[in-house]
Every structure is written in structure tokens, then in C-alpha cells.
Amino acid sequence: MISIVLFEDKANMRESLKLLIESETDFKLLEMFPNCKNAKQHILTHQPDVVLMDIDMPGVNGIEGVKIIKSVRPETQIIMLTVFEDDDKIFESIKAGADGYILKKSIPTELLSAIHNASVGGSSISPGVASKVLNAFREKSKASNVNTFSLSKREQEVLELLTKGYSYKKIAADLFVSIDTIGSHIKNIYSKLQVNSAPEAVAKALRLKIV
Amino acid sequence: MISIVLFEDKANMRESLKLLIESETDFKLLEMFPNCKNAKQHILTHQPDVVLMDIDMPGVNGIEGVKIIKSVRPETQIIMLTVFEDDDKIFESIKAGADGYILKKSIPTELLSAIHNASVGGSSISPGVASKVLNAFREKSKASNVNTFSLSKREQEVLELLTKGYSYKKIAADLFVSIDTIGSHIKNIYSKLQVNSAPEAVAKALRLKIV
DNA sequence: ATAAAAATCACCAATATTGGTGATTGTCTG
């Protein structure tokens, strides 16, 4: 038996969802609320397995609601319901800790299987949303690797030690060469990265993930 | 009509998938290959709407295959098929450009709807995998903000300029204060971050995302 | 085998940074 609490401001939507949920024999709709006011209390009282959370609600919105619920009872599985495929809201929700993201226009069975999935720790994401998430994921991982700035192997090593905050002396000791050699390498690194100081080089290296 | 090409090394799996795909009237299975050798050629020849790609294949594996296909024909929608929920492979696939990620143990209808979704640009991710993706997404976004190291507002500003590679002089000029003031702030920053040099501070700041 | 690139070392002068100490002013909080 999967227990469910629903947060949704529009009365007719609440009724539709209620009917849908009650059509499944192993779902139990514990309660419905029109906003996230006192969400903390509601969750602690009802201890639901799964929460269905509308994103756009007056007062305390769904994203805030997720934060509240996850902070008081992290094991609660939360599925976001929304009409929009709005990038910001999607990412905010995910960061807040949402475990699923279903568009309201999805077919009803999709929501039902999302609830089933959530109850066993799986996440369901509507295809259009999933596509945005994957793209964002790629964004964060790319940019790198292409710009190796054709640093030589040794220069790469030196740069890495530089990003650890090592001084010339320490780097020299680490690599068993003279401090002047390190000076040379660093000069070359600066020229390749087009910077003029260690902090700048470190910043560039870390930002472009070439370390 | 959605045209499909399949890469899968195991013959019996190929046959099963073939039967499944051909059960849908609007799918056309153009061709099947046991590995990604000559994937470039195959894709250019067949120009499929959707590619089903097994991850583990001898020779050129599925992840390499994705890179190849996306580089020659980016509009090709690629759905990864796998038996494992292996974190690394999942993230590698996504980075390579995969548009969906379905576990082989999924119910057949899930794969069919994944293909339909892919053909219209949506992504399908099996619940267990989606959950990992969302977690990874959160990882990347969090870590920050918690460790503010109780830097004062001014110290934060100085640190930010430091991560831009500015010298004491330039920072002082930017903030309209004396260079000695900057020196003081930086001394305090070092002590709070527990470092002893600018490169180290920059590295720590960027790694912990406190800038 | 020969040329190019990488890695090594040296020396030097001009700056910059680091780590001290100390002081003033304003703001906020108990």
C-alpha cells in the first residue's frame, strides 16, 4: 500500500487527481492541501510514502514545499506536477530535491507508474523535461578537454601542482628539478594560457577544467 | 514512420528486439549491427530517426558509438540499452550525447514509448537511472554556499577578484581602497580558508564553489 | 638522420606577495 499526500491549489485538478489515485487499489490518498502552508506539520502528521506537488501555488510554492519536506523527512518521495516545461523551475525543483517531474498533460497512466516508481526509489521524468535535464547535464560536463592549450606533459603536471597551491620551491622539490626549471615551465604555461600570474592561471585551469 | 537502426552484439537479443520493433506498425527497422565498427558509414547510409545502442559491445563500444554518430549526424536520436545501472557508463553516455537510457529489464512497452518519445525529441530514462542522474545533478549544484567560511562581504568580494587573477594593486583600484587594505583582507581570507597563497586560495574557492 | 619540441638549468632585476604589528572608524548586538 502506497500512501500519498497531494498539494495542489486548483480544486478541479485536486478532484481529478483524487479520482485517478483512488482508481488504483494499492494507493491510499491520505490528504489533499491547496498550498504548502504548514507543509512541515502535514508531512510529520501523515508520513506519506509519496507526495504529489504542484509547482505553481499561491503563497508557499511547490519548490519551497519540496525544500521544507525534504528537510524534515528526506525519505519522502516527491513528484512535481506542472503544466510548464520551464527550465528554471525544473532545475530549481531538482536542486530542492524533487524525485520526479511529470507534466500534467501526460497521460494518466504515466503519473500512476511514476508513483509506483517513486515508492521504490526510482525517478520518473516526462520526456520533454528529461531532455532538458540531460542537456543541462551535458552543459556542465563539456567545455572541457577541447582546450588543452597544447600544454606539454610536464607543463600539465606543474599546472596541477600550482592548482594545489604549491610554491615554485615545493613544485621543484616534488618533481625533483630545480626551481628555475619550474620558473621556465610556468613562464611557458602563462604564455599558453595567456595569463600573467599564478592565481589567474589556477582560475583559468579550474574554470575550463583542464586540470 | 519512424526508422530505426540497432546496434547490439548478442544475436538472441537482436532477434527479440527485432520482433518487438516490428510489432509496431509505425516503426521500420532498417538494419541491425553487432558492433559500432563503421558506425559512421552505417548512419550516413541509413539516416535513421532513432538508434538503439547497446552499451557493452566488443570492439568499439556503445559510448564510442554515440560519439561517432552524434559527430556525423547530431539529429539522430540515440537510446542506450543496458543491463547495468552503472554510474560511470550512464554519465559517460549522457556526456557523449545519448538521448535516452533504458534498462533491458524494462517492460517492452517502455522501450516502444521511448522510441516514440525520442522521435519527437523527448528523452526517456528508466526510473532507477533517472534517480542517479538527478542525484548527480544535485551534486553539481550543491556543495556550495554551505561553506561560506564566514567570509565578510568585503572579503568575499576580494576573493572573487582574486579568482579573476587580479593583483593586489588591481583589486585595490577596483574597490577604491588602498593596497594595504587589500593586503589585510587577503590575510584574513587566508586565515579563514586556511591557506597561505593566492593560488591556493583561488583553487579552494573554485573547488568548493564559494565564488 | 635531422629538425622540432620538450625538459632542463642559470642569472638577474623589477615587482609582488606574505606575515608581522598596530591603529582608526563605524556598525551592530547583547
Added chain:
DNA sequence: CAGACAATCACCAATATTGGTGATTTTTAT
């Protein structure tokens, strides 16, 4: 109101870094 903190500035000495020039030895690639 006192004490804490933030922000400001100053001075100093010891190091460290930067930016030059120049040179030798390995490695790598053609």
C-alpha cells in the same frame, strides 16, 4: 554602553614571483 566585528590604512622585512635572455640535453616526429 561595551565589546565584537568589519572595513579601513600604514609600515616593514623576508620571500616569492615575474619576465627577460640564453643554453644544454632528451625526446619525438618526419
